[in-house]
Amino acid sequence: MISLAGRDILHAWSRFVLTGMGLGLLIGVTLSMAGIYRGMVDDAGALLDNSGADLWVVQKDTQGPYAESSSLRDDVVHSVRGMPGVARAANVTYFTMQVARGARDVRAMVVGFEPGLPGAPGELIAGRRITRSHYEAVADVKTGFAVGDTIRIRRHDYTVVGLTRRTVSSGGDPMVFIPLKDAQEAQFLKDNDAIVNERARNAANPALNRPGLPGLLEAVTDAQSSNRNVNAVLVQIAPGLNPEAVAEPIRRWKHLTVFTRAQMEEILVAKLIATSARQIGMFLVILAVVSAAIVAFIIYTMTLGKIREIAVLKLIGTRNRTIAGMILQQALGLGLIGFMVGKTAATLWAPIFPKYVLLLPGDALRGFVVVMAICALASLMAIRAALKVDPAAAIGG
Amino acid sequence: MHAPGHGIRIEGLRKRYGEGSTAVDALKDVNMQVAPGEVVGLIGPSGSGKSTLLKCLGAVIEPTAGRMILGEQTIYDNDWTMPDLRALRRDRIGFVFQAPYLIPFLNVTDNVALLPMLAGQKNAVARARARELLAALDVAHRAEAQPSELSGGEQQRVAIARALANQPPVILADEPTAPLDSERALAVMRILNQMAAQYRTAIIVVTHDEKIIPTFRRIYHIRDGQTHEEVGEGRAIDLAPLPA
Numbered sequence: 001m002i003s004l005a006g007r008d009i010l011h012a013w014s015r016f017v018l019t020g021m022g023l024g025l026l027i028g029v030t031l032s033m034a035g036i037y038r039g040m041v042d043d044a045g046a047l048l049d050n051s052g053a054d055l056w057v058v059q060k061d062t063q064g065p066y067a068e069s070s071s072l073r074d075d076v077v078h079s080v081r082g083m084p085g086v087a088r089a090a091n092v093t094y095f096t097m098q099v100a101r102g103a104r105d106v107r108a109m110v111v112g113f114e115p116g117l118p119g120a121p122g123e124l125i126a127g128r129r130i131t132r133s134h135y136e137a138v139a140d141v142k143t144g145f146a147v148g149d150t151i152r153i154r155r156h157d158y159t160v161v162g163l164t165r166r167t168v169s170s171g172g173d174p175m176v177f178i179p180l181k182d183a184q185e186a187q188f189l190k191d192n193d194a195i196v197n198e199r200a201r202n203a204a205n206p207a208l209n210r211p212g213l214p215g216l217l218e219a220v221t222d223a224q225s226s227n228r229n230v231n232a233v234l235v236q237i238a239p240g241l242n243p244e245a246v247a248e249p250i251r252r253w254k255h256l257t258v259f260t261r262a263q264m265e266e267i268l269v270a271k272l273i274a275t276s277a278r279q280i281g282m283f284l285v286i287l288a289v290v291s292a293a294i295v296a297f298i299i300y301t302m303t304l305g306k307i308r309e310i311a312v313l314k315l316i317g318t319r320n321r322t323i324a325g326m327i328l329q330q331a332l333g334l335g336l337i338g339f340m341v342g343k344t345a346a347t348l349w350a351p352i353f354p355k356y357v358l359l360l361p362g363d364a365l366r367g368f369v370v371v372m373a374i375c376a377l378a379s380l381m382a383i384r385a386a387l388k389v390d391p392a393a394a395i396g397g
Numbered sequence: 398m399h400a401p402g403h404g405i406r407i408e409g410l411r412k413r414y415g416e417g418s419t420a421v422d423a424l425k426d427v428n429m430q431v432a433p434g435e436v437v438g439l440i441g442p443s444g445s446g447k448s449t450l451l452k453c454l455g456a457v458i459e460p461t462a463g464r465m466i467l468g469e470q471t472i473y474d475n476d477w478t479m480p481d482l483r484a485l486r487r488d489r490i491g492f493v494f495q496a497p498y499l500i501p502f503l504n505v506t507d508n509v510a511l512l513p514m515l516a517g518q519k520n521a522v523a524r525a526r527a528r529e530l531l532a533a534l535d536v537a538h539r540a541e542a543q544p545s546e547l548s549g550g551e552q553q554r555v556a557i558a559r560a561l562a563n564q565p566p567v568i569l570a571d572e573p574t575a576p577l578d579s580e581r582a583l584a585v586m587r588i589l590n591q592m593a594a595q596y597r598t599a600i601i602v603v604t605h606d607e608k609i610i611p612t613f614r615r616i617y618h619i620r621d622g623q624t625h626e627e628v629g630e631g632r633a634i635d636l637a638p639l640p641a
Contacts, residue, residue, distance in 0.1 A: 001514050001515070001520070002503070002507055002510075002511070002514060002520065004500075004502075004503075007502045007503055007507070008502040010502070011501065011502030011543070012502070308498060309498070309500055309501065312492075312494075312498045312500070313500070314483075315455070315457065315486060315492055316486065316487060316492060316511070316512055316515070316559075317483045317484060317486045317487020317488070317512070317515050317516075318483075318487075318515055319483065319515075322515075390457070391457050391486075392452050392455075392457040392458060394492070394494060394498065395448060395451055395452055395455060395457065395492070395494070395569075395571055
């Protein structure tokens, strides 16, 4: 038996292909939305991977340093290093800012790190590591900086000495790594006018500028203009130990909050990007409904255009299931063309997106199954109309 | 007399639409007999019951009472005797319509081969049968063409080939010459007569077309749901091949 659906598609292939392409662009948007979600999850994983930590020690009762602000004194790291099971620990700071690049700004997460310890940038794709204590930076290639460029952060210029790749914040912003001390200063550094005003305010405060207590005012002013805080302590544990077993004593004895890798993933994926994920989920549902409506409309109108032929087919003895199969196959064919166009389009335009779009083969396969299911469902209305056609309609004008 | 058990025979066929006071008797007492190889005309004014009779004969609506014998088999005796009317239409009744109604997405060969394929024949066998019929109807040279590429006359010949594809004992032709000029209308009638003789098929032609009425040896007039047979003395119009 010949394929009636195949012949019909070949007969009107241009209309079919154009319709499939239109549907395909919609499917491409749907796949891209799924890819954006996957990219966000992957960015979160990359953030944790790049930190090189097994445990994150943060301010008590906070979910920092990525989901909430967290502030620790920078000497906490020494006591953490002394805890059982801790192999290495390092201070780290994170703050997001607009970094000037030529005439334009680039949004970046500035990371303060201690060279050679957890939190340092991983493999470089160009340049070298930071070797000086101040004013050198390693930047993610997505910032657009090249080795030798100058980055202005607050009041200081930093020379880019190396480039990394896929070092991003949970929000997808590329990272710029600078020495910890510089980052601590930059995070809380006030402008000159603010410092002068603060000094005058302190001098006018009789509690801070007491007669007979020389040095008090200078000590307070000095404390206010310097920063000894960090956002987290990144910990690597000794090989073979259970992270939770190392974390628990730190929580109990140091009165700090400690997260393991699994807990941090939970915070990043289930909490930090949960709203975005729901947003994307809503888009996916709407796009699926719109796709189904489009396929249903197209197949229905195509079927209505063949009512006379269907009546003749039924009159000459074509089974209902053959006619239903023809319409179903056309809907699936439309879905197949749409999916191929959509997958190709999504693959082509994914690199152009400002955020990372991760198109997983598994998602594509699931998307294909969903598209086919939607097309099959969408064809039901047309099949119903076709099966209601009276073969007698072919007789008697 | 016609050989019993062949062609089609209709006895006391009735069809009533509706019930009670709104009931309408579209067919009251229809009696017909068409022998194999014979072409008869069925004529009557609008509303006389022609279409209803054709639909009953085509097994697309159920008569109210009567008897229909197709070939050697009684297909209706106050009820359908065959459970699968779709198979009955496919295998034992051919249809030719006012317009050819070819399937636009199948080429000429597959339009004809579709019926044998639907009946379960292999594609190659069905296509061979289609090519044989197309050759008999002088359209073999358009076998691979799409219906939209054919002239009106060629399309009607392909439609006739399709009606003959499963070698049915009867063909029902519904106004097959209505859109054609005299010359082409007579050409179609010539083909139907040739095919009826060649394939021993009984053909009933429903028509209003005055120009082809003289081609019938027998005509059934239908009026107020009843048939009356009129037997002519011979064709008033010669159906010898027309000049090309």
